[in-house]
Structures are given as C-alpha cells and as structure tokens.
Amino acid sequence: MAKPNVKPIPTDFSYIPFLLLKILMIAPLLKFNFRPVTVWDDNATGLVSALYLAETLKKRGFDNIQFLFFDNEEKGRLGSKGFVEHIKDNPSYSGTKVINIDSVGRGKAIYLAFEGADSEADTVPADNGSDYKTDHKTDSKPEFSLARAIIEASSDAEIQLKFNSESDCKFFTLNSIEALTLTRYDDVMFCGQKQQDLSWTHTYDDTRDKIDYDKITEVIRIVENYLNRL
DSSP states (O other), X not given: OOOOOOOOOOOSOEEOEEEEETEEEEEEEEOOSSSOOOOIXXXXXHHHHHHHHHHHHHHHTOOSEEEEEEEOTTTTSHHXXXXXXXXXXXXXXXXXXXXXXXXXXXXXXXXXXXXXXXXTOSSOOOTTOTTOOOSSOOSOOOOOHHHHHHHHHHHHTTOOEEEESOOSOHHHHHTTOXXXXXXXXXXXXXXXXXXXXXXXXXXXTOOGGGOOHHHHHHHHHHHHHHHHTO
16 A cells, blocks of 8 residues: 555544445544643544545545534533434434544554443453443443454554444444544553553644654555455
8 A cells, every 4th residue: 555645634523534334434523622732642533534535435436434523522412422423313324333433643553432342351352241341321232243343454554453442432322323433542550550542732832743654554555455355
C-alpha cells in the first residue's frame, strides 16, 4: 500500500469519525465553545483518517459505507445517541456495523475498544458468552465478529492491538448494533496498575508538532485491510 498523505488540516473542531458498515464510520465532532483548546490528535487525526478512507473507497466503488460526524459526544454522547434513535428501528440499517476512529496520532499502543473487551486478555469474548462484561444495563449481549475481523486485519498488517472496554460506542451496543473504536494510548503505571494515558487531549498540549503521521497510517492500514476482506 502506498503511504497515505495524511497530514491533519487546521480546524477549531474535533471530529470523531464513525464508519458505518453496511458500514458506518463515525467521527464525533466536538467544538469547545467555553474552553477553547487545540484539537489535533483529538480528533483531527480521526477526521483525516476518515477522509483518506472515503477517497480510497470512492475509487473502489463501495456503496454500502457511510461516514458520520457527530457533535456533543463529550456531553453524554448526544450525537451518537440521537443517531441511534433515528436508525434503530429502520430495517435498512439491519446488520449495520460501526467503526469509530478517535485520537490516532500520538499514543504508542493501538487499542481496540468495545463493550465487553477485557484489557488483560488477548482474545475476544465468545459471542453471547458468559464472559461478556458491561457496566450498562442491556438485555442483549453483542456478537464480536467485527472485533475478530479487525484483529485479523491488524495481524495481516503485522500491527499489534490491545483491548479496552472504554469505547464511545455505548449507544450502538445498547441497541444491539456491533460497534468498536480504534484509538491510541500511551501505557503508564499508576499506583502499581497499568493505565491508558491520553492526558494531552482537551488541553493545549494537543498540538500539530506532536502528531506522528506514521501512527495515523498504521490505523488506516488496519481498516483498509478489513475493508479489503469484504
């Protein structure tokens, strides 16, 4: 694959892209009206990843993928919540899968985040299995075919993934829509426990000069490998 030209564009907004598969690719969009900060990693990097993938998919003639950009995700995920309410009973969205790209330009480790993930495990929970974990009230337990497919795509690209259950896809999962997030963290030790550090987001330390374009490209390669399997 040719190396993408993925330099972030200047913006006052933070976009979190969601890829909707028939596919949905989502980009939460955030503007800090009362606390202005820089938003290069969170989430110009997700936006530019989505734009690059959109250009690639257009050339290949994909017609079952939608790119979404949500606002107010930092205020109770109001953007994604409203969208899910709009589609959950629409039969044309049956079987939809969601990929969210968020803050992928800095952290050393790529995390695959989804409801039910175990950060200490190296496998995905069994579909509808007893090992499914969630902090949210739900009568349904999701399948994990999308997570497995992303893991296979990353393996093909020789890129290692870690797991995390802290995903922005809560409202999709609660409505039995398979969804996950790709993001990057630094792993740090705090009080003797491993923690995921994303402390530069929502601060003036989230600057353009800190962005590593190779890190963005790694995440793009994973999603491209996944799409090539469809």
